[in-house]
Amino acid sequence: xxxxxxxxxxxxAAVPSLRAFAISLxxxxxxxxxxxxxxxxxxxxxxxxxxxxxxxxxxxxTILRNLFRSDYRKRRREVEDAEGNYAKTLKTQxxxxxxxxxxxxxxxxxxxxxxxxxxxxxxxxxxxSYEDAASICGCAVGTIKSRVNRARSKLAALLxxxxxxxxxxxxTIRAVIGGSGG
Amino acid sequence: xxxxxxxxSKSTTPGKGGLTPEIQSRIGHQLRAMYDDVxxxxxPDRFAELIKKLDAPGAAPQxxxxxxxxxxxxxx
Numbered sequence: 001x002x003x004x005x006x007x008x009x010x011x012x013a014a015v016p017s018l019r020a021f022a023i024s025l026x027x028x029x030x031x032x033x034x035x036x037x038x039x040x041x042x043x044x045x046x047x048x049x050x051x052x053x054x055x056x057x058x059x060x061x062t063i064l065r066n067l068f069r070s071d072y073r074k075r076r077r078e079v080e081d082a083e084g085n086y087a088k089t090l091k092t093q094x095x096x097x098x099x100x101x102x103x104x105x106x107x108x109x110x111x112x113x114x115x116x117x118x119x120x121x122x123x124x125x126x127x128x129s130y131e132d133a134a135s136i137c138g139c140a141v142g143t144i145k146s147r148v149n150r151a152r153s154k155l156a157a158l159l160x161x162x163x164x165x166x167x168x169x170x171x172t173i174r175a176v177i178g179g180s181g182g
Numbered sequence: 183x184x185x186x187x188x189x190x191s192k193s194t195t196p197g198k199g200g201l202t203p204e205i206q207s208r209i210g211h212q213l214r215a216m217y218d219d220v221x222x223x224x225x226p227d228r229f230a231e232l233i234k235k236l237d238a239p240g241a242a243p244q245x246x247x248x249x250x251x252x253x254x255x256x257x258x
């Protein structure tokens with residue numbers, strides 16, 4: 001469909017959540033904004049392939065997610081040091097207490113496997129249905145559900161189970177998941 | 183946190199992987215708080231301008247190599 005004013009406004013309106021998704025995925029605000037920029041350019045260049053009336057945010061998130069995945073494969077080796085950059089790049093600083101908790105949560109989130117992290121974010125934060133999340137990630141709805149469940153269990157183990165800090169995430173996760181292997 | 187856990191395990195039925203509804207809701211809350219913190223930053227000028235530049239019909243391809251783009255050169 002052609003780039004109408006209303007479509008342009010809709011794309012603009014999706015930018016804040018695209019950024020939030022990109023930052024959640026990459027853990028790095030600069031890289032996230034590059035991803036968003038690339039996403040917008042791709043989207044606008046391929047706007048003809050967008051079906052009017054279909055879910056524009058889902059379409060944009062799909063582009064971003066695919067860019068991130070291909071970028072991730074390329075960069076994997078160079079970005080090990082990106083950890084910990086997220087909080088520093090936030091413009092609004094929560095209060096000290098909230099900030100600590102926030103930081104802890106973010107760190108736990110980064111420990112999740114990528115598949116689980118993206119599924120959890122799409123469903124739990126971006127507010128997509130399981131169906132939309134499945135289409136964004138190119139997998140079955142059941143797969144998304146199970147990724148979201150595993151992601152929640154791991155976060156719970158990392159954040160809320162007694163002694164999680166004492167014996168390390170792997171063992172905790174195994175204990176909580178009940179030895180599902182993997 | 184310990185309070186939450188002991189309370190939760192007493193008062194509610196654990197779901198899959200030992201998740202109680204309370205812990206689930208806590209995770210959901212924190213996830214959204216983190217996400218919404220970024221959403222509230224709105225649209226940075228960089229993107230508003232980028233989309234505006236594409237106003238003119240046929241302008242789309244020009245932005246990519248950005249002769250006039252201000253913040254893309256010199257990165258990385």
